[in-house]
Each structure stands twice: as structure tokens, then as C-alpha cells.
Amino acid sequence: NAGVTQTPKFQVLKTGQSMTLQCAQDMNHNSMYWYRQDPGMGLRLIYYSASEGTTDKGEVPNGYNVSRLNKREFSLRLESAAPSQTSVYFCASKPTGLANYGYTFGSGTRLTVV
Amino acid sequence: GIQVEQSPPDLILQEGANSTLRCNFSDSVNNLQWFHQNPWGQLINLFYIPSGTKQNGRLSATTVATERYSLLYISSSQTTDSGVYFCAVPLGRGSTLGRLYFGRGTQLTVWP
Numbered sequence: 001n002a003g004v005t006q007t008p009k010f011q012v013l014k015t016g017q018s019m020t021l022q023c024a025q026d027m028n029h030n031s032m033y034w035y036r037q038d039p040g041m042g043l044r045l046i047y048y049s050a051s052e053g054t055t056d057k058g059e060v061p062n063g064y065n066v067s068r069l070n071k072r073e074f075s076l077r078l079e080s081a082a083p084s085q086t087s088v089y090f091c092a093s094k095p096t097g098l099a100n101y102g103y104t105f106g107s108g109t110r111l112t113v114v
Numbered sequence: 115g116i117q118v119e120q121s122p123p124d125l126i127l128q129e130g131a132n133s134t135l136r137c138n139f140s141d142s143v144n145n146l147q148w149f150h151q152n153p154w155g156q157l158i159n160l161f162y163i164p165s166g167t168k169q170n171g172r173l174s175a176t177t178v179a180t181e182r183y184s185l186l187y188i189s190s191s192q193t194t195d196s197g198v199y200f201c202a203v204p205l206g207r208g209s210t211l212g213r214l215y216f217g218r219g220t221q222l223t224v225w226p
Contacts, residue, residue: 031212033213033214040218041218042118042200042202042216042217042218043202043214045205045214045215048211048213050211050212056211058205058213059205059215090157092157094212096212101145101159101162102159102162103149103157103159103214104159105156105157105158107154107156108156
């Protein structure tokens with residue numbers, strides 16, 4: 001099925017450990033995004049990639065890095081995990097265009113940092 | 115930065131009832147979107163509604179950009195409508211970049 005695939009679905013890390021969240025889309029979308037969702041909050045943008053080869057910071061980039069490996073894949077890396085990074089992480093993609101619609105979200109990665 | 119407020123924060127309905135969810139935003143925007151997050155966490159893009167009214171089945175949305183609000187109407191609600199409804203507006207300048215700023219959402223529970 002076409003869509004956005006995130007791995008892993010669940011992860012528990014110890015403080016200070018590192019990990020990479022993977023995201024891949026098969027819809028030939030140019031733009032990809034990483035959001036985090038905390039309890040009772042809306043989604044907040046961490047990083048985005050408007051097109052292959054470009055990445056930029058969003059609202060809450062501190063403690064994260066990203067790589068746009070190719071048009072399909074956009075990974076999010078936590079170099080030294082902190083309890084404040086406990087959250088649900090969503091990857092999304094959309095086609096490029098003047099109108100901001102047509103978003104497809106992955107099913108999320110639930111990360112707990114202890 | 116822009117502020118987005120959604121009301122009510124929680125809504126409990128009996129199946130078959132109608133409801134209206136509201137989204138107020140502090141600055142002028144050139145687009146607004148509504149999303150539904152189901153109880154399993156999956157997010158679905160419901161409407162792209164920069165102005166005017168759109169309908170999709172039992173759901174419709176209206177945005178009055180000049181007065182900085184949008185409404186999402188759910189008619190004849192069903193248990194499958196349960197979840198969180200978010201509105202989102204462009205984050206920062208350069209709306210073609212697709213960055214979104216989300217409100218905190220309205221948690222809807224529909225009982226059979």
C-alpha cells in the first residue's frame with residue numbers, strides 16, 4: 001500500500017543513548033517532515049525537507065538531526081537522548097505546490113527515554 | 115508567532131448527534147487545514163479550507179479568513195468519528211514550504 005512507513009513503532013532508550021528513526025514514502029513526494037506530539041498538545045515541527053538535498057529547522061529542532069537520504073527517505077537522529085524527548089514522533093510527506101494540502105502521515109514512533 | 119486556539123477541548127456525544135468544533139487563529143493566513151487523529155494515532159487530512167465552505171459526506175468545514183476562525187461540522191456522528199480533531203495553519207513565512215502549526219485539538223468521544 002502506498003504511504004509513509006516509519007520504523008520502529010516503539011522504542012525505549014536510556015538517557016544518553018542514540019538512535020535513528022526511519023521514514024520512507026513511496027508517493028514520489030518532494031517534501032517531508034518530522035513532527036513530535038506530546039500529551040495534550042498539537043504536533044510540533046522538528047525538521048523538514050522541502051526537496052531532496054535540503055533540510056531546515058522547524059519549531060523545536062534542538063537535540064535532533066536529520067538526513068534526507070534520497071527522495072524517498074528522511075531520517076531523524078537523536079544523538080544523546082533525554083527524558084524530555086519522550087514523545088510520539090510522526091513523519092509526513094506531501095507533494096510540492098502552492099497549496100498546502102495532500103499530507104500523508106506515518107503511523108508514528110512512540111519513544112520513551114528513561 | 116501565530117496562535118491557534120481550538121474549542122471545546124473535549125466533547126462527548128451520543129451517536130447521531132451533531133457537533134461544531136471551532137478554530138480561532140491570531141494572524142491572517144492563506145490556508146487552514148483540518149486533521150483527524152483516530153484512537154490508534156493515525157492522522158488523516160480532512161480538509162484544506164483557506165476560505166469558504168467545503169463538504170465531504172457528513173463532515174463540512176467553513177473558514178472565515180477575515181474574522182480569523184474556522185468551523186468543522188460533524189453531522190449524525192458515529193463512533194468512528196471519535197478521536198482528536200486538529201486545525202493547522204502555515205508556520206512562518208513561505209507557506210509553500212508546507213510547514214504547519216497545529217492547535218491543541220478537540221478530543222471527541224462518540225458513544226453508541
